[in-house]
Amino acid sequence: xxxxxxxxxxxxxxxxxxxxxxxxxxxxxxxxxxxxxxxxxxxxxxxxxxxxxxxxxxxxxxxxxxxxxxxxxxxxxxxxxxxxxxxxxxxxxxxxxxxxxxxxxxxxxxxxxxxxxxxxxxxxxxxxxxxxxxxxxxxxxxxxxxxxxxxxxxxxxxxxxxxxxxxxxxxxxxxxxxxxxxxxxxxxxxxxxxxxxxxxxxxxxxxxxxxxxxxxxxxxxxxxxxxxxxxxxxxxxxxxxxxxxxxxxxxxxxxxxxxxxxxxxxxxxxxxxxxxxxxxxxxxxxxxxxxxxxxxxxxxxxxxxxxxxxxxxxxxxxxxxxxxxxxxxxxxxxx
Ligand SMILES: NC(=O)c1ccc[n+]([C@@H]2O[C@H](COP(=O)([O-])OP(=O)(O)OC[C@H]3O[C@@H](n4cnc5c(N)ncnc54)[C@H](OP(=O)(O)O)[C@@H]3O)[C@@H](O)[C@H]2O)c1
Numbered sequence: 001x002x003x004x005x006x007x008x009x010x011x012x013x014x015x016x017x018x019x020x021x022x023x024x025x026x027x028x029x030x031x032x033x034x035x036x037x038x039x040x041x042x043x044x045x046x047x048x049x050x051x052x053x054x055x056x057x058x059x060x061x062x063x064x065x066x067x068x069x070x071x072x073x074x075x076x077x078x079x080x081x082x083x084x085x086x087x088x089x090x091x092x093x094x095x096x097x098x099x100x101x102x103x104x105x106x107x108x109x110x111x112x113x114x115x116x117x118x119x120x121x122x123x124x125x126x127x128x129x130x131x132x133x134x135x136x137x138x139x140x141x142x143x144x145x146x147x148x149x150x151x152x153x154x155x156x157x158x159x160x161x162x163x164x165x166x167x168x169x170x171x172x173x174x175x176x177x178x179x180x181x182x183x184x185x186x187x188x189x190x191x192x193x194x195x196x197x198x199x200x201x202x203x204x205x206x207x208x209x210x211x212x213x214x215x216x217x218x219x220x221x222x223x224x225x226x227x228x229x230x231x232x233x234x235x236x237x238x239x240x241x242x243x244x245x246x247x248x249x250x251x252x253x254x255x256x257x258x259x260x261x262x263x264x265x266x267x268x269x270x271x272x273x274x275x276x277x278x279x280x281x282x283x284x285x286x287x288x289x290x291x292x293x294x295x296x297x298x299x300x301x302x303x304x305x306x307x308x309x310x311x312x313x314x315x316x317x318x319x320x321x322x323x324x325x326x327x328x329x330x331x332x333x334x335x
Contacts, residue, residue, distance in 0.1 A: 002030040003333060006065045006089070008057045008080065009072030010034035010045050013163040014094055017322035018069050019047050025326060028333060035061050036072070065089040067329050071321065085122030090332060092124050092325045096209075099125040099217055106220045108132055109327045110268045111139035116328060124328055129320025130154050130210070130233065130242055131217040136293040136319065137312045138248060140266040141259055142222050145250035149228035152214065155236045155243040157284060158191060160316045161198070166239055173237070187235070196235040208233055241284025242316040246309065253306025256298045263295050268319070272296030282313035290315060291323055 005022065009015040015036070022029060034045050035057035044051040055061055057076065062068060062084040070077050070084075071094040081091045081098065098104040098121075105115035106125045116124050127135070134152060141147070158169040165186045172182035172192035182190035188198050202212035210233040219225045236243075248254075263271045270292040272282055282294030297311035314320060 003028055003067065004031045004033070004065050005029040005329070006033040006035055006062060006068045006084070008035045008068060008070045008076070008084075009094075010052070010054055011036045011040045011043060012071055013159055013166060014071035014317060014321045016045060017317045018071060018325060019045060019052075021318070021322045021326045023048050025330070027326060027330065033061065033065065037076070059083040059087070062087045062089050067092065067332065069325050069329065070094055071325075081123050082121070088122075090119070090122055090124065090329075092126060092328050094126045094321050094325060096128070096213065097125075098123050099127060099213070099220075101125070106217060107328055108135050108139070108221055108324060109331055110136050110266070112221055112223065113328075113331055116332065126321065126325045126328070127217045127221060128210070128213045129160055129316040130156060130231075130244065131214050131221070132320050132324050133242060133293045133312055133314035133316075134214070134244055134246065135218060135221050136268045136314075137263065137266070137295045137310060138218075138246070139222065140262045140269075141248065141250070141254060141308070142224070142227075144258070144262055145252045145254045147222065147224070147227045147248060148251050149230070149249040150218065151230045151247040152232075153245045154210075154214075154231065154233045155238070155245075155284075156210075156233060157236065157238040157240050157242055157316055158187075159240045160242065160320070161186065161235075169237060169239060191235060191237050194237065197233065198235050199233060238284045240288040240315060240317055241313060242320060243282070243284055244312045246312055247301065247304075247307065248310065249304060249307040254308055255306075256300045256308055259298050259308055259310075263298065268293055270294050271298075281311055284313055287313045287315050289318075291318055293319055 034052040068084040068089040074095040074097040077097040199208040199210040214231040215229040301307040
C-alpha cells in the first residue's frame with residue numbers, strides 16, 4: 001500500500017529531525033517530499049543515505065500526499081494546512097496554529113491517542129514541547145488520582161526556538177569565553193551565561209504566550225478543564241533538552257512510592273528510581289538524541305500532604321516535536 005508523506009519545514013531543526021525519525025523508525029513511506037519556503041527551494045536535505053531536493057510548500061505540492069507533517073511555524077500552517085487537508089492529506093501540525101481549535105485534536109499518543117479519531121478539519125495538532133513531556137509523565141498519575149493543581153518551572157533549551165537560536169547560543173558562548181560581549185539577534189539579550197524569558201507576551205498581560213500554552217494544552221490533552229496549571233517558563237543556555245521542576249497536587253493523596261510504581265510501567269517514560277545523590281538525576285545532555293521522557297527526583301512534598309515533586313527531562317526536538325508527530329502518524333497508518 002502506498003503512503004506518501006510530506007515534511008513541511010524540512011530545512012528547519014524540527015523538520016530535519018522529522019526526516020531522521022521517519023528514517024530511523026523505518027516509517028513505511030513509499031515517497032517522502034521535503035517542502036519549505038521559496039528561500040530553500042532547490043537545496044537538499046539528507047534522507048535514507050541520500051538526499052531529497054527541497055520543493056516549494058504550495059497547494060499542488062500536497063497532491064497525492066497521505067500524511068503531511070508540518071513544522072513551518074504558525075503562519076505557514078494556517079495558510080497551507082487546510083489546503084493539504086482539502087487534498088486528502090491528514091495534517092499533523094507542530095505549530096501553535098491549531099492547538100486551541102476545538103475541531104482539531106491535540107494529541108500525545110501515550111496519553112490520548114483516541115482523540116485523533118475525531119478530526120473534522122483533517123488536522124491533528126502536536127502540542128508544545130514543554131507540555132508534551134509534562135503530560136507523558138503526569139498522564140498516568142492523573143489517571144490514578146486526578147490532578148488538581150500543577151506548579152511547573154521550565155528550563156528550556158535554545159533549540160526550542162529553531163536553528164537560528166541554536167546557532168546564536170553557540171556563537172554567544174564562544175564570544176563570552178573570549179571576553180567579548182555576546183551579540184544578540186534572535187534572543188533579546190545574551191543567553192550564554194544567563195537565563196532569559198524570551199517568549200512573546202500572552203493574552204493575559206502578566207503571562208508569556210509559552211506559559212499560557214502550558215495551561216490550556218495540559219487541560220485539553222488530559223481532558224479536564226478544572227486542572228490548575230501555574231507555569232513559569234525559562235530559557236536556559238542548553239542547546240537541546242528541556243527540563244521541568246513540577247509540583248503536583250491530586251484529588252486523592254498520591255505518595256512518591258505509588259507514583260514510582262506507576263511511572264515504572266508508563267509508556268514512553270524512563271524512571272530514575274534511586275534516592276538523591278549528586279549528579280544522579282535526568283539531565284538534558286543525556287536526554288538529547290534519545291526518545292524517552294526521563295523522570296527523577298520523585299518526592300513526597302514536605303509541606304502539602306499527598307502532593308509530589310518531580311524532575312522531568314526530554315529532548316525537545318524528538319519527543320517534544322518530531323517523534324511525537326511521527327508516533328501519531330505511525331498509529332494512523334497502523335490503524
Ligand atoms: N524547536 C522545537 O523544539 C519545537 C518544538 C515544538 C514545536 N516547534 C514548532 O515547529 C515549527 C518549526 O520550528 P523549528 O524550531 O524547526 O524552526 P526553524 O529551525 O526556524 O525552521 C523553520 C522551518 O519552517 C520553514 N518555513 C518558514 N516559513 C515557511 C513558509 N511560509 N512556507 C514553508 N515553509 C516555511 C523554514 O523553511 P526555509 O528554510 O525555507 O526558511 C524552515 O524549514 C514552529 O512552528 C515551532 O513552534 C518547534
